[in-house]
Amino acid sequence: MAEAEREPSSEREVKLSAAPGFNLPDLNLATEEVTAAGEQEARLETAYWDTADLRLARWGVSLRYRARAGWTLKLAGSASEGLLVRPELHFSGPARTVPRRALDLLQGYVRSGELRPVARLSTWRRRVLLERAGQRLAEVVDDEVSVLDGRRVAARFREVEVELFPGGDEILPSLLARLRTAGAGEPDPTPKHVRALGPAAERPPEAAPPELGPEPTAGEVVRRALAEAVTLVLSHDLGIRLAGRPEDVHQARVGTRRLRSHLRTFRPLLDRDWADALRDELAWAADELGAVRDQEVLLERLQGHLAHLPAEDRKAGESICARLAGAVEESRTALRTTLAGKRYADLLERLVAAADSPLLSGQHKIPAVTVLPALALKPWEELRAKMRKLQAESPNEDLHACRILAKRARYAAEAVAPAAGPAAERFARAVAALQTVLGEHQDCVTASRWLRSQAGAGRRAFAAGELAARELVEAEKARAAWPKVWRRLDRPKLRAWLKA
Template sequence: MLERELKLAAPQGFDLPDLAQVTADVASADVVTQKLNTTYFDTRDLRLTRWGCSLRYRIGQGWTVKLPGPLESNGDVLVRGEHVFQGDPQKPPPPALDLLTAYLRRGQVHPVVRLRTIRQMITLRANDGSPLAETVQDDVAVLDGRKISTRFREIEVELKEAAPDTLLPAIFERLSVAGAGAPDPTPKVVRALGNRAQRPPELEVEEPAPEATAGMVLRRALGLAVIRLLRHDAGIRLGTDPEDVHQARVAVRRLRSHLRTFLPLMDIEWAISLRQELGWLADELGAVRDADVLMDGLRKHAAALAPRDRGAGAKILALIAVQRESAMSRLSETIHSPRYVDLLKRLVDSARAPQLAPIAAESGLLTLPPLVASLWRNVRAKVDDFGQEPDDTQLHKLRIRTKRCRYAAEAVAPIIGRGARTFARAAADLQEVLGEHHDAVVAMQWLRDHAASGTLTFVAGQFSALELVTANSARARWPQAWRAFDRKKLRTWM
């Protein structure tokens, strides 16, 4: 479940106001007082807390894991994934620890702080009685053995799944009028642990200045991709959103691309070895993602089938589902293997301190553009080799090379500026058209291999015809996207 939460300071003397009918969506408000006893678990270096995660046991409620939300900031609203487990109060349940694998890797957790909280809670309900939001005032005591080491107060507003986004600003306004303090997204565990918990995570990405070295720019590019992979690991384990597999695959592709493009900046043996190991993970992620893309495309076609053909359409989709399930089973084995955990550790260490060649200490403005220009020349050479009508394989190879250009331009954009960003956008436009073509070609080949006989033949033919239309449309559009990408003014910075 994705948690949408707003935290506010609660000054002395503050009392929660009446929130009944704060908006037209709210029909009633229930008020209760609770006593909560909570123990937070973390590694000795507070790895979870510093990454924005938490693992806690609360008497009467069980275990809760909170995971960082989307990479994009949502202002003062704290968006996190929340997952509840039951188990022994003294020992975190394995499924809870499993969700935290990307951050813990082989780190061991133990109790780090205990809190005793008096909570006054207002539950806002809709007309049908379903909860829309909880607004709480917490008086928190941080315990040191049996003694209280410090106290603090805070207000939390948590929207439930059915709540409209407009409810949160309305509650915030009502609380502000009543005297609540400014928004403060600091989690309780961070307040309780103090300065140690406020240190940055073990992998932190800094924006390079224009005078940054090539190594600094590379470190940022590697760090962003590794963080993306870590953020989506838990989602893959949960298996509820195919986008997690997609984003993890993108992260791995970017890493492999950077290790290839910027190889002159690194220790060659180190970079090649890491890239090869990422290839193992890329294959497993790719098998699942390819099935998802195929399913998405053919599902749209199936929805438009005549009623008499829908049974055959459903059988074709079922074949893809079986293929996807098998690929997901292999991916699950992969991410639960010691080899994968070793790779995660290696990636974090590599992003923090990549093994660089002496040239990486030189100016990024001087060193990096020629590396991107080399990629561009490879793309240009590929197009120059095309005949009047490039075949499907040639277009696919062009897409791969274009993607490398895009990733490289995006990596150097922080110091190059608008020129690199514009070049990257043009590359992305061409990549998108070529991607549409490739997906359609793959779908047609899959239909020939798996559904071109027996009772599925007729519907498979309909699907193939629709995919052929998509492929031909993309084939007709790619020259225009190429001409837009081939403009000289996009490369003046190289």
């Protein structure tokens, strides 16, 4: 089985178009003490792999095989002022077999689809390395690209790439100015294979939220809300499979929770059997993600407290965190195993279908502004009824229940905001503030409970007690803060849109 040859690296480059007659200028930058090595030339033969509907390209991902260089997987990146930054991984393996590890990472996008060659590029490359005192700063390549269809050249284009190495940012403005003066075009981050594949590769990714007209129907708004949440799950899928990064786990969990909330709130507009079955399966996925996320939050909290421990207790505190960190890694491994299974792949297929064509019923063709505020009213009324019973000394479980209801009310308001307007957005922000303070309280309670269960004996028990005491202090602060936050939320003017 082929494995990644090294840890993910980040490619940082600027692409510029170039006309057929373009010539690389002298790239020695005397005022910046940068010298250009002699030109090197090479022929690059590259095959890009994707599904028939180009899912990878549409998500900003690419998988290629290059002769004598092996496989490269480039993840979705970010572009700012022409500078494209993309994480990439490299794999060994034969040209006609996608490495198993790459397939595993891409499963969230590919699912029941199949990867196959979709573009073949033959490139004549001229390469110039820029250095200062022996340090590589940048590499400039002039690529003449032929897009092949069998043995026939279907299209040609030319581009110049400037790849930056550590320390190279400072010379980028001078370098781009030199290239532009020589005739290179404006920076354009479009990857080669996307240019080769044409408009089909530039379509929105699957499950992309649809644009809404000025007077959308209820069904259109519901579909958009579902698509936004599905996109959240899919866009963080690869990050979880790659490294289980906390932010990816967090956002995927938020996506599953939003979906469950939407399917509950908008149940009158959905086929009930379809919605309930999907909610049940999402509950399973949310639990799997939550098992990791809850531990990550706990670890982050405790690590933040270590600096406040007396020096003589810090080592014991670090031991407590180390034990938890080990549990986090075990949970991440278990989560990646879950994501690699058929059950999760089937769920992703159902989510994509839900984003594209949810099973609507009832009054879904009626204008959204007529129907949706009333549906968003129900989770608010449930929250309001529970909050009005809350007392200063109410049990921790009651505060946690209110937090869950606040989350539902917030998600409902955010979902209908495209139809209900700024009033719904203001309301959602106010509910989010309540959710935050109640969430802080719950995190403190959870941390304190875990510390008590892990205390052990001796210095370790003492450190656990100190950490738990800090959490209890923070919990009391949150408990004292929620009444003021609630009063700001529970104002007739703020919720008037719900009954408009």
